[in-house]
Amino acid sequence: MKGKRIIALLLALSMAFAMVACGNSANNAGGNAGNGGNSGEGENVSGGTVKIGLVTAVTGSNSLVGEEAQEGAQLAVEEINAAGGVNGQQLEIVVTDEVDNLEMSVLATQELLADDEIMGIIGSMYSTYNIAAMPSVAEYGMPYLAMGSSSGVANEKNPYTWQDRPLDTAQGAVLADYVVNTLGCSKPAIMHSTQSTFQSLADQTIAALQEQGLEIPSSSIFAFPEDESNYSPYISQVMDGDFDCLIALANQAPSAVICQQVQAAGLTSDMMPLVGSTSFCSNVCITNAGDAANGWYSISDWCPGGSNDVAAAFEEAYTTKYPERTISDLAAVCVYDAVYILAEAMKIAGTNTDREAINNAMEQVEFQGAISYFKYNEDHSFATALTVTQNIDGVPTAIEAVSYR
Amino acid sequence: MSPSLFLSLLVNGVAMGMVYALLGMGLILLVRAVGILNFAQGDLMMFGAYICACLLLDFELPLYLLIPIAFIWFALLGVIFMFTIYWPLRKATYSQATIIATMGASIILQEVAKIIWGSQPRSMPHLVLNSEGDPAVLQIGSASLQWQYLIIIAVGALIIFLITQLFEKLYVGKMMQAACQDSYAANLLGVPSILTICATYIIVAIVCGICGYLVAPVFMVRSTLGTLQLRAFAGVVIGGFGSIKGAVIGCLLVGIVESFSTMAFSGYKDVTVFLLLIIFLVFRPTGLFKGKIGDKA
């Protein structure tokens, strides 16, 4: 009937408008972020702006990470612009929304790739999403800073892809080193999420432990799906077996739950050292686990306040600009450093319009970043050190910075 | 396997089974009341958990105030849920419309929770704390059983008992069952069907809310809590769609199997449960307990 067809048409049109609007609003929201502090600035030699893209979770279940990433980007952009910008132009960030899945992440990246004004892209925090977007990145010849830490990204040997976080191959090795040589353990239990980031981290950690001479039978390994909430069965088995160390590898919200359930089960750090992945010293974990997070060691690319002067300055600036964040988190700092890396490459190349030149200049980027000292590596990663931290009285405290190259 | 490990896994399994059973009971009630499978069941629980977290942490209400106020909010949630998701679509020509609407409701509930309370997870204290303010534990031999799990089992069993009493013994319960089983005939006799269906929704929302309050200290309150409903679905199918008893037993079974399967196939815990589900669907699709409404031979 005619009435129904008209209604169907209207519905389809409104859905189409809604999708376009959603895509655009993310762009517009992010597009204005970088312009915040620099309108009407005085002495711009050549004037205009140079744009960098940021792919992150604006909406969806990871929006917390996305918020922090955008904050780190804004902070870096403001600092750089206040110091005169890049090659005489003001820096601007364009944000696209990857929601919480691979398809959207790739689409969000492609949207930026197709924009001629974008000179560099800071990619998703999830390595699988980075890898999925990389073919397009190569096609467009766009300098791309992947925020994931998987060595899988480096293994693709994509000439346009770079990483500023320590690779997880490094994490695994440093973790194994610390557990075996410093903590003196010989039979660790390993709990890990099966999400690909943590699966590969677990594989590398186990390989590194075996290289240190340990045997890791399958009864020592407890894998759980990413959305798991009930860790008690695993913890019971850890307590029942004769393990001397618990290694837990999981994302931020799960890490808090794990800390709580380990404490509730009565497994204390007196009984065996508790060692976690990066998330275990994160803001989310400590705020939510409360004193259950105390005593946990963490091998991290980032500890709030860091272990160098640039990191301390970043921490100060970040918590001042965003008062509701009492400490900074990994998402914020690695995007912050990434903006600086791209800006540095542009300065070395001397151009704000030639993607190829900017990409070539990445090889010469070297400076002290917040995460670590950055230096070129064949595998296109810049980081050179990891920090071992321990949660003491609710504060992640750096124990040792471990340079792995 | 040592006895203390066995006991720990068993308690954990039964506690999780109770959680699934509470969700599953609500599922069955709604299937029989309005003939729809509610894909937002877990999200009702999640929202209930957020409400409790808000009352406890933001308003710092003591327990004797928190419980009645929370109940009122749960009931409100149930009424709103019914009138937005079910009521406009009850006469839809495409009968799956209501199921799809519940899928939409699931997404809406998650995002609304995030809008109101932010995307940060929140932690709730355990109900019973020891002298150091840590979750209290019952020692049996070398097994430490968390009191929260034992409370979940006890409260869950109590609620299941009360609901079955309501529906199968009380006069009101029979009216509600009648309205569920044949609302046309019930209307003709004078049963106010809208009211009884609304009452069913309110009861389901309250049960989900209580379930949320019980699990929140263990799992932390976050918008993804609703994924627990998948296990509840599996439990309900395994137990048979016909009766509350079947749903409860099926869900307990799922909880226990899930717990013990971590010993053998830790990474494949979900696979084990759903494999069990598939086996039942292939060999005994009516579930463990045939429904009250069977086919006459």
Next chain:
Amino acid sequence: MIKISNLHAYYGTIEALKGINMEIRKGQITCLIGSNGAGKSTLLKSISGACNRSGSIMYKDNADISNLSPQKVARLGITHVPEGRHVFPGLTVKENLEVGTINWHGFFGRKPYQKEMEEVFALFPRLKERENQLSWSLSGGEQQMLAIGRALMSHPEVLLLDEPSMGLAPLVIAELFEKIVEINKEWGLTILLVEQNAKLAMKTADYTYVLERGNITVEGPSAEVRSNDMVIKSYLGKFANTK
């Protein structure tokens, strides 16, 4: 007891009843016969409030029930036993009967219904034998008895019976109709009986209406209607009035 004037009933845009005038007299069994799709069930639904209708339906000369919901109609003492029995399958015989009391018992009331239940069991002893059996497992005839018994629990003054004989064996039908007569004569209930089995209906009823495609075509005391040529030709067959 019930006076119907100019009743129109609709399913969506289809007009099922096209201006009906009927009277159901107190204490009588009135029957309504007609072929499939004539609108018989619709007429009952119009009285009990289960479909869209317009026109005037006066109950006891002082209440216009043409706009009431089914619950309100039931409360006035008119109970509709729908086509196809519609027992509550997951409830026992006894529980089914209990549900019948809802319109005078109230959700949380404490009024006893023991007496009513015993009267129904006296009328239908077969139900008493199966009082704790789930009603889905009853035979067709037993379910019909249960449906009628359930309606009797509601303190009705008027009973609307929709095709009680449908799907039942002849012996069962005979027994059932004996009970219907008993309900009318001993219990004093007014009955409106809708039936496809025209012969049986007219044998039982005092007054007959014939409904064809939404209109009343013939009406009168059953004995007269039974001898009407058109009725014989359409509904009874040539040998209807022979023994």
